[in-house]
Amino acid sequence: MLDELKSAARKVNGARHLRGLLIDCRRLLSERGEANSVAIARDLVARFRELPEDAQSTFFERLSRDFSPDPKAVLQSAQAYAESPSAANLQRLTQLAEPPRQELLRRINRTPGGTGSIVAMRRALLARVNRQPELQAVEADFLHLLSSWFNPGFLQLKRVDWNSPAQLLEQIIHHEAVHQIDGWDDLRRRLQPDRRCFAFFHPQLPDEPLIFVEVALLPTMPEAIAPLIDKASTPLPPSQFKVAAFYSISNCQPGLKGVSLGNFLIKRVAEELKRELPQLKTFCTLSPIPGFARWVRAGAPCEGLAKARAQRLTEALAMVTAACNGEFDRLTHATTLRALAPESAQALLRLAAYYLGWHATAGGGDPVARFHLDNGARLERLDPLGDLSAKGLRQSFGMMVNYLYDLDKVETHHEKFVQGEVAQSRLLSSLL
Structure with a gap:
């Protein structure tokens, strides 16, 4: 009974804070709010911090629903610009198409500590986006503004x-x-x-x-x-x-x-x-390969390979599978890895080369590999037994990799990666 009363009290308290928070949002966006924006934004941030978890979700839902552009006004303005593409019509369309919540975040950012508060808000938002896809537009606005405010x-x-x-x-x-x-x-x-x-x-x-x-x-x-x-x-x-x-x-x-x-x-x-x-x-x-073991366990899927390369990948997977009798957990032990026959160890290297040199360009490619390759690095060398920690063995069967940053070529390598080509050393290319 007492727990039910406490839960009911939290809900009432959360609803009260949420109402006050939404009122503060509208006040901050009003013309009169500009004069007292710092005080209003400070109160708004304080109210958000006091919101219970469920009330935070409701707040983001209201940001999505109540602080989006007016579809009718945007349509009318778009039609006016299509009929007469003047600078004035374009400016009007741009203003109407921008969600009001972006201006709300800008005004919060003006208050002392506002930037940190917005970063904290987005952290709370990110915890919900996957479960509430209707919040993706709100998340896009947060990311758009933070990418501008945190540019190099x-x-x-x-x-x-x-x-x-x-x-x-x-x-x-x-x-x-x-x-x-x-x-x-x-x-x-x-x-x-x-x-x-x-x-x-x-x-x-x-x-x-x-x-x-x-x-x-x-x-x-x-x-x-x-x-x-x-x-x-x-x-x-x-x-x-x-x-x-x-x-x-x-x-x-x-x-x-x-x-x-x-x-x-x-x-x-x-x-x-x-x-x-x-x-x-x-x-x-000297980088980890966090998705490698999971990829091998899934059968080393690799789309778009020519027949000869696909055959080499299939043979390498078969050899590694045979070496551990189909029990990939055995490859998470350093003793097993050290005892691999040379041809089995080479097959494991070949699998890693395919994972990084081919699969990395796919949408589900290794995040660390995509980061460095997109950053203009070259895939340089594989390092078996490079990480024998429990985490390294579990994620990559102990494999690590060196990416080379040639400062004169990072832009060229980046452009290649954008086009789907991985810059890599001859040693790595020879394994494919």
């Missing part, structure tokens, strides 16, 4: 080192998404002189990193992750810095999902390192 011209690149504020260092530990940081000693090693960490910041969120990348300065291209994140390892002297290897990139703001940040970050960092350390000749990654 507004972002600040900063190096993170051991002398950075403790709050920032704690966020680096918390948000590391690729290779978990095991406490302060681990972080200290990742910030030693033969390591670098760079992050993007926005002027409106000066204390919150948006995305950061970790770099190892090495004599050669790395083939395994364990030595790079070994907190007991000895730092290398600058005389051995020949290669800059990007080994982890992590987003810190879920509300900025889909906003292009990482591609600009890697290129900016590469340019920064080249200025600081002219002896660096190679810029590459």
